[in-house]
Amino acid sequence: MNKEFILAIEDLEREKEISKDLLFEAIESALVSAYKKNYGTAQNVRVHVNQQTGDIDVFMRKDIVEEVVDPFVEVSLAEAKAIDPEYELEDVIEYQVTPKDFGRIAAQTAKQVVVQRIREAERGMIYDDYINRQSEVVTGVIHRISNETVFINVGKTEGILAVNEQVRGEKYIVNNRIKVYIMDVKKTTKGPQIYLSRSHPGLVKRLFELEVPEIQDGVVEIKSIAREAGSRTKMAVYTDDENIDAVGACVGSRGIRVQAVVDELFDEKIDIINWSEQPEEFIKNALSPAKVEQVIIDEEGKSATVVVPDYQLSLAIGREGQNVRLAAKLCGWKIDIKSHSQYFPETEMIEEIEEDTE
Numbered sequence: 001m002n003k004e005f006i007l008a009i010e011d012l013e014r015e016k017e018i019s020k021d022l023l024f025e026a027i028e029s030a031l032v033s034a035y036k037k038n039y040g041t042a043q044n045v046r047v048h049v050n051q052q053t054g055d056i057d058v059f060m061r062k063d064i065v066e067e068v069v070d071p072f073v074e075v076s077l078a079e080a081k082a083i084d085p086e087y088e089l090e091d092v093i094e095y096q097v098t099p100k101d102f103g104r105i106a107a108q109t110a111k112q113v114v115v116q117r118i119r120e121a122e123r124g125m126i127y128d129d130y131i132n133r134q135s136e137v138v139t140g141v142i143h144r145i146s147n148e149t150v151f152i153n154v155g156k157t158e159g160i161l162a163v164n165e166q167v168r169g170e171k172y173i174v175n176n177r178i179k180v181y182i183m184d185v186k187k188t189t190k191g192p193q194i195y196l197s198r199s200h201p202g203l204v205k206r207l208f209e210l211e212v213p214e215i216q217d218g219v220v221e222i223k224s225i226a227r228e229a230g231s232r233t234k235m236a237v238y239t240d241d242e243n244i245d246a247v248g249a250c251v252g253s254r255g256i257r258v259q260a261v262v263d264e265l266f267d268e269k270i271d272i273i274n275w276s277e278q279p280e281e282f283i284k285n286a287l288s289p290a291k292v293e294q295v296i297i298d299e300e301g302k303s304a305t306v307v308v309p310d311y312q313l314s315l316a317i318g319r320e321g322q323n324v325r326l327a328a329k330l331c332g333w334k335i336d337i338k339s340h341s342q343y344f345p346e347t348e349m350i351e352e353i354e355e356d357t358e
Contacts, residue, residue, distance in 0.1 A: 005110065006054045012114070018121045024049055026117055027110045031056065034109040039099065043072050046094065049110075056106050059094040126157050127192035131185045137206035140196075142176050152180060152196060159194035167198045167230040170266055179264055181206065199229035204270070207261045208235070214249040221246075223275040226329035230268055234286060234326045236275035247272050271326075279304065283335060286327035290316035293340060303334035305343070313339040 013020040031047040035058055044061045062075040064087055080087035087093060140152035140159060150161040150172045161180060166172070180196040181203040187193075197203060205222050214220040220239045227233040237246040250272045251258045258270055273285040280295040283304050294307040308316045316337050317324050328335045 003054050005107070006051065009114065012118065016118060016121050017125075018117060020051070023114065023117055024051060027113050030109050030113045031058075031106055034105050035099075035102070038105055041072075045097070056098065056102065057096055058098040058102060060097045062093050062095075064089055064091045064093055123191040127185065127187055129156065130182065130192060130194050134182050134185055135202055135206075136182050137179050137203060137210070138182060139177055139179050142172055142174050142178060144174060145172060152178065154180070154182075154194060154196070157192065157194060159196040161196045161198065165195070165197035165199050167266070167268075169230050170198065179203070179207070199227075201225040201227040201233070204233050204235065204261065204265070207264055208250060208257075211257045211260050212250050212252070214239070214244060214246075219244060220249050224330050224332075226326040228322060228326065230266070232269040232271070232322060232326060233265075234271045234273065234330045236273055236282070236286070236330055238275040247274055273330075279331070279333065283327065283331050283333060286330045287316050287323065287335075287337075290323065292316070294343075301334070302332070303336065305336045305338060307338050307340060307343045310339045310341050313337065 009020055009023055012018055012023070028047045028049055031049070032045055035041070035045055035047065036043075046059045046061055048057045048059070049055075050057075062073055064077055064080045065074045066077060066089060068074045068076050075093055077087070077089055080091070080093050083093065138154050140154040142150060143153045143158060144151045148163045148166075150166065152159045152161055159180065159182070161172075165183065172178070178198075180198060181200045182194060183197040183200055183202075184195040185192060186195070202225075204225055204227060208222065209215045212220065215222065219241055220237055223236045223238050225233065225235045235250070237250055239246040239249075249257075258272065262268060262270055271288060273288050276282040276285065279297050283295050283306060284292040287306060287308075290308055290312045292306055292308055296305040296307070298304065306316070315323070318326075324335050324337055
C-alpha cells in the first residue's frame with residue numbers, strides 16, 4: 001500500500017465524512033482474513049497499517065502459558081523468557097511474519113474495503129437525508145417500470161411507486177416528471193428503500209401547501225382530508241383570522257390555486273369546505289354541494305342523521321355513495337342521509353290531506 005493510497009483515504013474522510021480511523025480498522029480486519037485465506041493458516045494474527053507511510057506488518061500472536069496445548073496459538077513461558085525475560089504468564093507474544101508478496105494482496109483487499117465503506121457511507125447519508133423528508137412531496141423522473149411497479153429517480157436515489165400506491169387511470173411514462181409523496185423510508189441490505197405514493201391524502205395536503213402562501217405561513221390550516229384517489233377529494237380548512245376567507249385562499253383568484261393542484265392530480269375533483277368545531281355545521285359543510293335542512297347528532301354513537309330536501313337526496317349521497325362516504329371520512333362521523341319525506345312522513349301526509357280537502 002503506497003502513500004498515495006493513504007492520501008486518498010484522507011481525502012475520503014473530508015469529502016464523504018468517513019472516519020479515517022474506522023477505515024483503517026476495517027482494512028486491518030480485512031487483511032487478517034486475506035492473510036489467512038492466502039497463506040492457509042489458522043494462527044492468530046494481527047495486521048498493522050502505518051497511517052503515515054502505508055507500510056503493512058503482519059504479526060503472529062501467541063498466548064504465553066505454562067503448558068502448551070495448541071502450538072499454533074500458544075507458547076511456553078520458558079520459550080517466551082528466552083526471547084525476553086520480561087514476559088509473564090498470560091502475556092501475548094508477537095512474531096512478525098509479513099510475507100514478501102503480501103503487498104499486492106493487501107492493496108487489492110484495501111481497495112475493496114474502501115469501496116465497500118464508501119458505498120455503505122453513501123447509503124447511510126441517503127437514508128439520513130430521506131428519513132427526514134418523510135411526508136414531503138418531491139419531484140422525480142420516471143426511470144423505469146417493472147411488473148407495474150414504477151421506479152422514480154428522486155435525486156440521490158431511486159424511489160418505489162408500488163401498484164397499490166398508484167392512482168387508477170394515471171399513465172406513467174418513462175422520463176416524465178412527476179410529483180410524489182414520500183410515504184416511508186426503510187433500511188435494507190441493498191441500501192435505503194424510498195416508498196412513494198400518488199394516492200396518499202398527504203400528497204393533496206402538500207400540494208396545497210406549495211400553492212397557498214397562507215397555508216405555508218400557518219394562517220390557514222388544513223384540518224382534515226378525505227380522498228378517493230383519481231376521483232375526488234374533500235378538504236376541510238380553517239383560519240382564526242376574521243379578515244381571511246380560508247376556502248377562498250385555497251381556491252385562489254379565478255380558481256388558479258386549486259386548478260394547479262387539480263392539474264397535478266390529473267383532473268381529480270377537489271371540494272374545499274370550512275371546518276367547524278360544531279359537528280352539525282361541519283357535517284353540513286362536508287356534504288357540499290348538497291343543501292342540508294337539518295343535522296341530528298348522536299354524540300354517544302358519534303353518528304348523525306342528515307335531512308335533505310327530496311330533490312337533493314341523490315346529490316347528497318353522490319354517485320355510488322361517494323359524497324356521503326367522503327363526508328363521513330372527513331368528519332369522522334357516521335352519516336345517515338334521509339330525504340325530507342323519509343324523515344317527516346307525517347308532514348307529507350298532512351299536506352296531502354289538506355290538498356284533498358281544498
